[in-house]
Amino acid sequence: QVQLVQSGAExxxxxxxxxxxxxxxxxxxxxxxxxxxxxxxxQRLEWMGWINVGNGNTYHSQKFQGRVTITRDISAxxxxxxxxxxxxxxxxxxxxxxxLDVFDFWGQGTRVTVSS
Amino acid sequence: xxxxxxxxxxxxxxGQSITISCTGTSSDVGRYNYVSWFQQYPGKAxxxxxxxxTNRPSGVSTRFSGSKSGNTASLTISGLQAEDxxxxxxxxxxxxxxxxxxxGTKVTVL
Numbered sequence: 478q479v480q481l482v483q484s485g486a487e488x489x490x491x492x493x494x495x496x497x498x499x500x501x502x503x504x505x506x507x508x509x510x511x512x513x514x515x516x517x518x519x520q521r522l523e524w525m526g527w528i529n530v531g532n533g534n535t536y537h538s539q540k541f542q543g544r545v546t547i548t549r550d551i552s553a554x555x556x557x558x559x560x561x562x563x564x565x566x567x568x569x570x571x572x573x574x575x576x577l578d579v580f581d582f583w584g585q586g587t588r589v590t591v592s593s
Numbered sequence: 594x595x596x597x598x599x600x601x602x603x604x605x606x607x608g609q610s611i612t613i614s615c616t617g618t619s620s621d622v623g624r625y626n627y628v629s630w631f632q633q634y635p636g637k638a639x640x641x642x643x644x645x646x647t648n649r650p651s652g653v654s655t656r657f658s659g660s661k662s663g664n665t666a667s668l669t670i671s672g673l674q675a676e677d678x679x680x681x682x683x684x685x686x687x688x689x690x691x692x693x694x695x696x697g698t699k700v701t702v703l
Contacts, residue, residue, distance in 0.1 A: 521682065521695070521696050522633075522682050578644075579627070579629055580639075
């Protein structure tokens with residue numbers, strides 16, 4: 478069965494970077510793009526960006542331009558999202574989601590807390 | 594890219610029908626049929642309920658249906674049940690090959 482398993486919770490200081498992983502299984506990894514969506518406490522879902530797993534091309538929301546890096550390791554069936562220059566407003570649960578014109582499977586979420 | 598606009602809350606009694614709207618622009622909802630709806634319980638990941646405006650994934654109750662007119666998409670839940678109490682989000686692809694989510698709607702079963 479399709480699964481996206483994310484790495485564990487992180488606590489970071491302002492200005493630091495965080496790298497979250499999303500390991501896929503149960504499907505042909507390169508056939509689907511993987512997107513990242515975050516949700517701050519009590520707030521709405523916010524789309525961040527995605528990677529074309531097949532060719533490695535990435536696309537980001539303008540809001541995160543310059544701060545987010547999405548990569549993939551095909552041999553490990555894993556996608557990574559790194560967010561730099563963290564600030565308190567980046568405290569959120571970060572989700573990865575598989576996409577082929579629809580977000581049909583989601584990871585369990587990774588809580589990132591930014592606090593001094 | 595601004596969020597799609599949804600009502601903050603919608604409520605109904607068991608057995609009733611409710612409709613949640615999702616208003617975008619001619620660059621997203623109005624332009625593409627890649628509108629989806631998600632159900633989210635507190636502390637859980639979103640679950641796909643409707644995709645491509647009207648389609649239900651396998652396993653999703655037929656009580657959930659979707660539609661679109663112009664720049665506004667809608668999710669209707671008929672025969673409202675206690676288990677439908679959750680947050681609901683719409684999403685749409687955009688003209689920039691990206692995506693946008695709605696502001697979210699809290700559904701309360703009275």
